[in-house]
Amino acid sequence: MSEFTDKIESAGATRGLLRFFTAGSVDDGKSTLIGRLLYDTKSIYEDQYEAIKHSSEQRGEEQVNLALLTDGLRAEREQGITIDVAYRYFSTPRRKFIIADTPGHIQYTRNMVTGSSTANLAIIMVDARNGISEQTCRHTLITSLIGIRHIIVCVNKMDLVGYKEEVFERIRAEYEKFSSKLEVVDVQFIPIVALNGDNVVDKSKNMPWYGGSTLLYLLENIHVASDENLIDCRFPVQYIIRPQLTEYHDYRGYAGKVAGGILKKGDTIMALPSGFTTKIKAIDTFDGPIEEATPGMSVTVLLEDDIDISRGDMLVRANNQPKVEQDIDLMVCWLNEKKLIVGNKYAIKHTTQDARCVVKEVHYKININTLHRIEDDKEIKLNDVGRISIRTTKPLFFDNYRKNRRTGSLILIDETTNETVGAGMIL
Amino acid sequence: MHSNTHHLDELESEAIYILREVAAQFEKTALLFSGGKDSIVASYLARKAFWPAKIPFALMHIDTGHNFEETLVYRDEWVKKIDARLIVKYVQDSIDKGRVKEETGYNASRNLLQTVTLLDAIEELKLDACIGGARRDEEKARAKERFFSHRDEFGQWNPKNQRPELWDLFNGKKNIGEHFRVFPLSNWTELDVWQYIKEENIPIPSIYYTHQRECVNRDGQLLAKSPYLKLKDTEKYEKYTVRFRTIGDMTCTGAVLSEASNIDEVIEEVAASRVTERGTRADDKRSEAAMEDRKKAGYF
Numbered sequence: 001m002s003e004f005t006d007k008i009e010s011a012g013a014t015r016g017l018l019r020f021f022t023a024g025s026v027d028d029g030k031s032t033l034i035g036r037l038l039y040d041t042k043s044i045y046e047d048q049y050e051a052i053k054h055s056s057e058q059r060g061e062e063q064v065n066l067a068l069l070t071d072g073l074r075a076e077r078e079q080g081i082t083i084d085v086a087y088r089y090f091s092t093p094r095r096k097f098i099i100a101d102t103p104g105h106i107q108y109t110r111n112m113v114t115g116s117s118t119a120n121l122a123i124i125m126v127d128a129r130n131g132i133s134e135q136t137c138r139h140t141l142i143t144s145l146i147g148i149r150h151i152i153v154c155v156n157k158m159d160l161v162g163y164k165e166e167v168f169e170r171i172r173a174e175y176e177k178f179s180s181k182l183e184v185v186d187v188q189f190i191p192i193v194a195l196n197g198d199n200v201v202d203k204s205k206n207m208p209w210y211g212g213s214t215l216l217y218l219l220e221n222i223h224v225a226s227d228e229n230l231i232d233c234r235f236p237v238q239y240i241i242r243p244q245l246t247e248y249h250d251y252r253g254y255a256g257k258v259a260g261g262i263l264k265k266g267d268t269i270m271a272l273p274s275g276f277t278t279k280i281k282a283i284d285t286f287d288g289p290i291e292e293a294t295p296g297m298s299v300t301v302l303l304e305d306d307i308d309i310s311r312g313d314m315l316v317r318a319n320n321q322p323k324v325e326q327d328i329d330l331m332v333c334w335l336n337e338k339k340l341i342v343g344n345k346y347a348i349k350h351t352t353q354d355a356r357c358v359v360k361e362v363h364y365k366i367n368i369n370t371l372h373r374i375e376d377d378k379e380i381k382l383n384d385v386g387r388i389s390i391r392t393t394k395p396l397f398f399d400n401y402r403k404n405r406r407t408g409s410l411i412l413i414d415e416t417t418n419e420t421v422g423a424g425m426i427l
Numbered sequence: 428m429h430s431n432t433h434h435l436d437e438l439e440s441e442a443i444y445i446l447r448e449v450a451a452q453f454e455k456t457a458l459l460f461s462g463g464k465d466s467i468v469a470s471y472l473a474r475k476a477f478w479p480a481k482i483p484f485a486l487m488h489i490d491t492g493h494n495f496e497e498t499l500v501y502r503d504e505w506v507k508k509i510d511a512r513l514i515v516k517y518v519q520d521s522i523d524k525g526r527v528k529e530e531t532g533y534n535a536s537r538n539l540l541q542t543v544t545l546l547d548a549i550e551e552l553k554l555d556a557c558i559g560g561a562r563r564d565e566e567k568a569r570a571k572e573r574f575f576s577h578r579d580e581f582g583q584w585n586p587k588n589q590r591p592e593l594w595d596l597f598n599g600k601k602n603i604g605e606h607f608r609v610f611p612l613s614n615w616t617e618l619d620v621w622q623y624i625k626e627e628n629i630p631i632p633s634i635y636y637t638h639q640r641e642c643v644n645r646d647g648q649l650l651a652k653s654p655y656l657k658l659k660d661t662e663k664y665e666k667y668t669v670r671f672r673t674i675g676d677m678t679c680t681g682a683v684l685s686e687a688s689n690i691d692e693v694i695e696e697v698a699a700s701r702v703t704e705r706g707t708r709a710d711d712k713r714s715e716a717a718m719e720d721r722k723k724a725g726y727f
Contacts, residue, residue: 017434086570087563089616096434117593239447243480257444286475298443335591349596409594418600420590
């Protein structure tokens with residue numbers, strides 16, 4: 001646990017944003033846990049509470065079903081399942097939280113990938129009675145694949161196993177053995193009862209043997225700022241700002257969001273693909289110029305020299321360039337009912353670039369329950385994950401996904417329907 | 428920079444990124460402006476996103492004709508202040524053309540009729556993107572809304588056929604006749620919006636603050652006195668000390684009893700509130716899936 005606690009910020013740090021997603025099987029109590037977090041942090045309003053109380057009574061349920069809070073669409077309420085990613089919000093004095101609530105069925109790998117793509121942390125639910133299931137493994141593998149560095153395993157329904165420490169420890173050992181093969185930085189375990197709130201917001205009186213933190217405490221304190229790539233300077237140009245006004249006659253600003261590293265006023269930078277180098281004259285915002293810009297910040301960069309730069313170009317450092325290539329290998333998660341076809345052309349969106357590509361080859365698929373390679377079946381269908389090679393119409397400026405999620409990710413778009421059909425992580 | 432509220436920096440950055448993405452990906456955009464706080468913040472963020480250039484798209488007000496006067500005065504001042512262009516489309520014109528029929532009865536509202544006026548405007552102006560101030564925390568059906576929400580050639584939203592949105596990659600590709608609704612404030616909550624208004628010192632219409640107003644109490648809702656509201660025999664107007672938590676059509680926007688006279692008091696009230704802001708909207712109370720149905724038909 002020490003590695004984990006080392007990363008906990010000192011008290012009184014600024015109030016930031018934590019995005020997490022929750023994964024669990026149908027009956028693991030995931031919706032109940034979210035309902036509990038919202039309820040105990042007073043993020044549920046009376047009219048919402050009254051509405052679900054009313055629905056619970058109509059369904060003949062004895063307790064107010066907190067899970068109903070997260071079942072948004074009519075079809076879901078009727079079928080009692082969650083069919084898409086829903087976003088929930090709550091805050092405490094320390095942080096604001098965005099939850100991507102994703103369903104756990106095998107056919108919804110696509111939703112998990114979508115919900116987790118913007119998350120810093122995953123909560124994986126395990127039913128204490130059943131222990132590690134095939135679903136737990138799948139959720140963990142997807143979490144690892146999508147590059148989430150922090151996992152909190154909530155061993156739920158501890159009341160149904162007599163609050164026994166041995167059960168919790170056995171599940172922890174089993175999970176650690178399984179996950180040691182994966183690239184996950186931090187894993188933390190908490191025994192909880194989501195239904196009654198044990199160890200969710202308040203410490204449980206039923207499990208005095210547990211000396212760790214409550215779930216909310218961990219969520220409030222876990223350090224995620226260093227998950228960003230602060231080394232490799234990447235600024236994809238998103239939009240050119242040219243005021244065409246007399247007072248800003250020569251103003252030419254390159255607007256965009258920093259995708260990696262730190263941009264500083266005065267830095268020498270190189271523009272891709274042209275290769276011209278120049279200096280950053282200023283970093284502008286509506287609120288005035290700033291000295292430096294860090295990943296995630298939307299800013300406008302002004303350059304010393306007038307060089308030809310347009311949307312999709314990238315500002316980098318001459319001695320630290322991304323790969324600039326047209327033949328690219330990636331892991332793809334397929335999101336559409338129309339399967340991937342080798343030889344087909346797809347549109348691509350990558351950073352702020354638009355391109356097209358042809359799929360050259362499927363190397364293998366991955367068994368998402370075991371992580372084993374499947375070499376004899378290379379048909380990538382909805383919810384499948386596999387390794388493919390593509391060739392793009394023009395060079396992309398990219399990094400390995402493990403190194404930078406912002407410059408290492410792309411989406412594939414079907415050119416006939418315009419639907420987003422594939423989520424790609426560059427290798 | 429928001430020193431104690433770092434999360435507002437992140438939300439602001441995200442919204443600016445979305446707005447710039449709209450300008451880059453679409454040909455003709457309008458920002459739907461109601462004079463409510465969310466569309467005020469959305470247009471303010473647009474000012475920031477493109478500064479020092481002007482906002483590269485117009486604000487569009489779908490005017491039901493049932494406005495709070497303060498909203499219209501505010502609207503015209505605000506448009507000047509942020510140096511924007513304004514387009515106004517009138518529900519009355521749609522009624523006169525026979526495109527829609529005025530609702531009758533005690534709960535008659537022009538709120539639903541706005542959808543037709545909006546869709547007509549989208550077609551007439553050939554808009555391919557409309558930016559809205561809607562947030563996911565407002566209502567259950569909104570919780571699954573995308574930043575880039577695809578609408579078919581009939582302006583309809585199909586919740587089962589929304590494009591997955593991954594990372595920072597937004598797919599605005601479409602066929603002719605289709606359009607997108609874009610929601611840069613998706614991840615903001617009501618409290619975030621208020622805190623941001625405070626920290627950025629953004630002016631808002633006076634009716635968000637406490638004032639005396641004649642209202643009628645209908646099924647627990649305080650509806651403001653207006654020529655458009657038909658009273659039942661048993662109902663009468665009384666004076667209340669109120670403010671508005673949302674601003675929409677006069678006939679369906681309820682006031683709340685409040686003495687909050689400045690932004691700090693409003694924030695305190697919102698933080699302590701036990702009812703959602705849409706709890707003051709009669710239009711959402713029509714059925715459990717009211718919002719979902721209206722969104723499918725092309726509502727905001």
